[in-house]
Amino acid sequence: xxxxxxxxxxxxxxxxxxxxxxxxxPGEGVIVERDEMRVYETDALTxxxxxxxxxxxxxxxxxxxxxxKYCNELGIKVVPRGAGTSLSGGALPLADGIILxxxxxxxxxxxxxxxxxxxxxxxxxxxxITTAVAHEGFYYAPDPSSQIACTIGGNIxxxxxxxxxxxxxxxxxxxxxxxxxxxxxxxxxxxxxxLDAEGYDLLGIMTGSEGLLGVVTEVTVxxxxxxxxxxxxxIGFPSSETGGNCVAAIIxxxxxxxxxxxxxxxxxxxxxxxxHAGYPLDVxxxxxxxxxxxxxxxxxLIGEVEKIARDCGAVSVRVSESEDERMVFWxxxxxxxxxxxxxxxxxxxxxxxxxxxxLPLVLNxxxxxxxxxxxxxxxxxxxxxxxxxxLILYDANKPGELQAxxxxxxxxxxxxxxxxxxxxGEHGVGVEKRDLMTHQFTxxxxxxxxxxxxAFDPEGLLNPGKVFPQLxxxxxxxxxxxxxxQIPFPDLPRF
Amino acid sequence: xxxxxxxxxxxxxxxxxxxxxxxxxPGEGVIVERDEMRVYETDALTxxxxxxxxxxxxxxxxxxxxxxKYCNELGIKVVPRGAGTSLSGGALPLADGIILxxxxxxxxxxxxxxxxxxxxxxxxxxxxITTAVAHEGFYYAPDPSSQIACTIGGNIxxxxxxxxxxxxxxxxxxxxxxxxxxxxxxxxxxxxxxLDAEGYDLLGIMTGSEGLLGVVTEVTVxxxxxxxxxxxxxIGFPSSETGGNCVAAIIxxxxxxxxxxxxxxxxxxxxxxxxHAGYPLDVxxxxxxxxxxxxxxxxxLIGEVEKIARDCGAVSVRVSESEDERMVFWxxxxxxxxxxxxxxxxxxxxxxxxxxxxLPLVLNxxxxxxxxxxxxxxxxxxxxxxxxxxLILYDANKPGELQAxxxxxxxxxxxxxxxxxxxxGEHGVGVEKRDLMTHQFTxxxxxxxxxxxxAFDPEGLLNPGKVFPQLxxxxxxxxxxxxxxQIPFPDLPRF
Numbered sequence: 002x003x004x005x006x007x008x009x010x011x012x013x014x015x016x017x018x019x020x021x022x023x024x025x026x027p028g029e030g031v032i033v034e035r036d037e038m039r040v041y042e043t044d045a046l047t048x049x050x051x052x053x054x055x056x057x058x059x060x061x062x063x064x065x066x067x068x069x070k071y072c073n074e075l076g077i078k079v080v081p082r083g084a085g086t087s088l089s090g091g092a093l094p095l096a097d098g099i100i101l102x103x104x105x106x107x108x109x110x111x112x113x114x115x116x117x118x119x120x121x122x123x124x125x126x127x128x129x130i131t132t133a134v135a136h137e138g139f140y141y142a143p144d145p146s147s148q149i150a151c152t153i154g155g156n157i158x159x160x161x162x163x164x165x166x167x168x169x170x171x172x173x174x175x176x177x178x179x180x181x182x183x184x185x186x187x188x189x190x191x192x193x194x195x196l197d198a199e200g201y202d203l204l205g206i207m208t209g210s211e212g213l214l215g216v217v218t219e220v221t222v223x224x225x226x227x228x229x230x231x232x233x234x235x236i237g238f239p240s241s242e243t244g245g246n247c248v249a250a251i252i253x254x255x256x257x258x259x260x261x262x263x264x265x266x267x268x269x270x271x272x273x274x275x276x277h278a279g280y281p282l283d284v285x286x287x288x289x290x291x292x293x294x295x296x297x298x299x300x301x302l303i304g305e306v307e308k309i310a311r312d313c314g315a316v317s318v319r320v321s322e323s324e325d326e327r328m329v330f331w332x333x334x335x336x337x338x339x340x341x342x343x344x345x346x347x348x349x350x351x352x353x354x355x356x357x358x359x360l361p362l363v364l365n366x367x368x369x370x371x372x373x374x375x376x377x378x379x380x381x382x383x384x385x386x387x388x389x390x391x392l393i394l395y396d397a398n399k400p401g402e403l404q405a406x407x408x409x410x411x412x413x414x415x416x417x418x419x420x421x422x423x424x425x426g427e428h429g430v431g432v433e434k435r436d437l438m439t440h441q442f443t444x445x446x447x448x449x450x451x452x453x454x455x456a457f458d459p460e461g462l463l464n465p466g467k468v469f470p471q472l473x474x475x476x477x478x479x480x481x482x483x484x485x486x487q488i489p490f491p492d493l494p495r496f
Numbered sequence: 497x498x499x500x501x502x503x504x505x506x507x508x509x510x511x512x513x514x515x516x517x518x519x520x521x522p523g524e525g526v527i528v529e530r531d532e533m534r535v536y537e538t539d540a541l542t543x544x545x546x547x548x549x550x551x552x553x554x555x556x557x558x559x560x561x562x563x564x565k566y567c568n569e570l571g572i573k574v575v576p577r578g579a580g581t582s583l584s585g586g587a588l589p590l591a592d593g594i595i596l597x598x599x600x601x602x603x604x605x606x607x608x609x610x611x612x613x614x615x616x617x618x619x620x621x622x623x624x625i626t627t628a629v630a631h632e633g634f635y636y637a638p639d640p641s642s643q644i645a646c647t648i649g650g651n652i653x654x655x656x657x658x659x660x661x662x663x664x665x666x667x668x669x670x671x672x673x674x675x676x677x678x679x680x681x682x683x684x685x686x687x688x689x690x691l692d693a694e695g696y697d698l699l700g701i702m703t704g705s706e707g708l709l710g711v712v713t714e715v716t717v718x719x720x721x722x723x724x725x726x727x728x729x730x731i732g733f734p735s736s737e738t739g740g741n742c743v744a745a746i747i748x749x750x751x752x753x754x755x756x757x758x759x760x761x762x763x764x765x766x767x768x769x770x771x772h773a774g775y776p777l778d779v780x781x782x783x784x785x786x787x788x789x790x791x792x793x794x795x796x797l798i799g800e801v802e803k804i805a806r807d808c809g810a811v812s813v814r815v816s817e818s819e820d821e822r823m824v825f826w827x828x829x830x831x832x833x834x835x836x837x838x839x840x841x842x843x844x845x846x847x848x849x850x851x852x853x854x855l856p857l858v859l860n861x862x863x864x865x866x867x868x869x870x871x872x873x874x875x876x877x878x879x880x881x882x883x884x885x886x887l888i889l890y891d892a893n894k895p896g897e898l899q900a901x902x903x904x905x906x907x908x909x910x911x912x913x914x915x916x917x918x919x920x921g922e923h924g925v926g927v928e929k930r931d932l933m934t935h936q937f938t939x940x941x942x943x944x945x946x947x948x949x950x951a952f953d954p955e956g957l958l959n960p961g962k963v964f965p966q967l968x969x970x971x972x973x974x975x976x977x978x979x980x981x982q983i984p985f986p987d988l989p990r991f
């Protein structure tokens with residue numbers, strides 16, 4: 002993993018830069034002490050650590066604008082950061098860059114039930130949106146596992162999903178408008194409370210752009226009314242293949258469940274031992290299917306799903322008969338990551354997406370890979386939309402195991418691409434999958450993506466070293482197939 | 497309305513250009529005769545006409561690539577065209593440009609029921625997708641009124657909607673992947689059969705880009721299973737305001753109808769006289785609400801909608817009791833445009849979008865404007881998502897009426913922006929709304945959009961004169977707030 006070489010001329014001017022930032026963000030909004038900056042040195046992908054040059058925590062859009070304008074003029078790199086829950090190293094600092102933390106942008110600005118929208122500052126947590134409207138019976142649909150901590154601004158950067166995105170969409174399907182600051186300091190508003198928009202879909206580009214295009218300073222999202230009824234079915238299968246086929250059959254029947262999650266045997270056992278959800282232990286694969294909507298519809302569809310499951314060869318089918326029981330069904334799935342953490346000293350959480358019908362093939366191939374690399378894998382995934390989260394179990398203290406785990410992970414992601422899928426579903430590329438991008442995209446594709454990057458940040462100062470394996474100078478991108486002007490990425494220190 | 501001045505140096509080389517195009521596209525794929533080019537001189541916005549320099553009709557992606565590469569190198573403008581059903585002049589030719597017609601790209605390439613996708617060439621009609629999968633019980637959801645004629649490639653260019661987009665989304669929500677050719681001839685594939693994607697959302701930018709960014713040569717869309725049951729309710733109101741409030745109340749109740757269309761009195765009467773749908777004639781506003789899904793759900797929700805309607809002050813409520821009756825309910829709405837064409841020599845079909853809760857206010861203000869401009873207006877609109885289609889009635893043979901109609905239309909669109917909406921919902925900006933873009937967007941916004949345009953087409957050769965009121969040279973866009981280098985738009989001849 003390589004990151005840009007620190008710019009000695011920038012580091013030499015650190016004192017001057019800190020003073021300039023303090024003039025823009027007064028009080029305690031500029032952090033320079035090593036110990037205080039330590040909390041910013043990594044994100045939830047903890048394999049990499051790096052202290053930033055300085056951390057700045059603005060409180061207004063105007064301050065963000067001034068900070069970016071200043072950095073743009075002086076050629077200082079900027080890494081935007083929400084709560085730092087990224088799983089791909091998206092918020093990893095740079096030694097010669099500032100961390101622009103949005104933690105103080107934590108207010109709900111407007112709740113509009115008639116238009117069914119909430120407008121919030123980007124540092125409000127994902128769950129904070131739902132909490133603000135729950136008393137009126139509304140909620141915000143995308144629900145990443147980190148929803149207690151992750152911010153709505155970070156959700157936009159990563160286009161976050163969750164267990165309900167098959168039916169309700171990813172972040173990109175639920176964001177209606179943003180205010181953002183360009184690297185040159187200009188403040189742009191995209192979208193709004195209206196459902197249709199015009200002009201190029203800049204809001205769509207910003208969603209999932211991993212902090213490389215601009216800094217979001219306000220967010221308007223769609224809220225939904227809580228479904229009248231929610232029921233879940235636990236379905237056990239004698240093989241991953243029958244489970245995969247059942248997922249395809251449910252979708253083919255025209256049923257779109259609110260959630261459709263699958264776990265394999267290692268994940269089932271780890272979860273059951275941890276939270277005692279009552280999962281069957283004699284099955285190879287477990288599917289949780291949740292239906293939501295009016296009671297009449299849910300009861301009808303639950304029956305259909307049961308029928309399809311038995312036709313697919315399910316060996317156990319259990320329908321939740323109360324809200325408590327439904328919550329218990331989910332408890333195991335939601336605790337699957339920490340549960341796996343209890344049975345292995347370390348694990349690597351992968352994130353790839355495949356066309357749904359490739360599920361059985363990919364599960365079989367993963368079993369073969371597990372034998373080849375000599376490492377166990379537990380599978381927990383969003384079956385409905387083909388988003389896999391294989392957890393590769395390893396022990397960092399055993400020589401070679403981290404490397405083997407990373408090789409195994411890379412093989413899984415390459416397989417996803419090979420069967421017509423993509424490298425990531427919702428965790429982003431960040432630094433983790435950066436060097437695999439050439440397996441997904443041709444040089445032409447990557448150059449075209451970088452031309453977009455140039456349209457927002459021509460000097461390449463926003464979050465460099467993430468997403469793109471090589472950054473080309475914008476002036477060079479016009480001349481296709483010419484590779485002068487590449488910015489080299491030396492090795493990043495690993496701790 | 498201004499368009500770029502024809503480039504005399506390009507026109508002088510017409511014979512050479514035609515020969516070069518014939519070398520790329522052999523046979524009858526290059527059209528140069530004035531009479532044969534006549535069919536390409538306008539689109540469904542017939543107020544403007546212009547013959548192109550030459551029309552080229554390639555049959556392969558490789559030919560498209562070679563044509564674009566050639567034009568890029570020689571600085572020749574290119575206007576891509578599907579079926580020419582655009583309502584905003586998006587496919588209007590340029591005197592010194594070529595029309596790149598995609599009509600021969602008319603094959604369905606792949607039908608994949610397991611992944612629920614259809615892959616087609618861009619010249620396949622919107623309805624052609626549904627027709628190809630209807631025998632298996634599937635359909636393609638977005639259904640613009642022109643669906644018999646309009647192409648799926650054109651749908652991507654305009655991000656087309658239809659009466660079902662509240663529940664099922666616009667084109668952008670139903671397209672999974674495309675193959676496209678950049679102006680430099682490079683062929684790029686975006687997305688695929690997988691649901692999640694990675695990298696910048698280039699597919700999202702292309703959707704609704706109105707032919708300014710690239711030429712789509714292959715499309716993969718999501719297909720849906722036909723709902724088990726469909727039922728519609730006709731609801732009459734004593735005022736537009738009560739109708740608007742009822743729309744808000746249905747949405748606030750958490751019901752998302754498959755379609756929710758509203759018509760005002762002039763539209764009701766015109767439609768009823770034309771197709772005899774049995775619409776009530778003593779109401780001021782008529783709402784058609786369609787519910788779809790499992791029978792149990794539909795019957796439940798129909799009851800809820802009836803109850804809400806009566807609470808809102810509806811004076812008549814009629815539920816379809818058979819599939820035939822449901823089709824009759826829709827016949828009037830679907831024929832509303834031609835029906836209005838029967839009661840007025842000419843009409844201007846506008847297209848603006850507002851936040852839903854502004855419906856009553858906007859309808860009232862439109863009545864005032866109608867008096868001010870001395871022209872009648874009939875309103876037909878997608879009430880559920882706030883997309884208005886006011887039809888302004890005028891007589892082109894009466895001096896000043898076309899101008900009055902255009903002024904009235906501009907006032908309506910400015911009102912949409914004023915109440916927090918946008919200039920267009922699904923018809924695009926094209927030439928029609930180009931000069932109103934400054935009412936919607938600031939100079940900073942428009943510059944940022946043009947930087948994106950530069951990332952795809954740095955020489956500004958793809959469909960110039962559309963969408964942007966002024967095109968800046970890409971090199972100038974880096975220096976904000978500096979306006980040297982604008983390309984002037986002289987008047988476009990009107991016939």
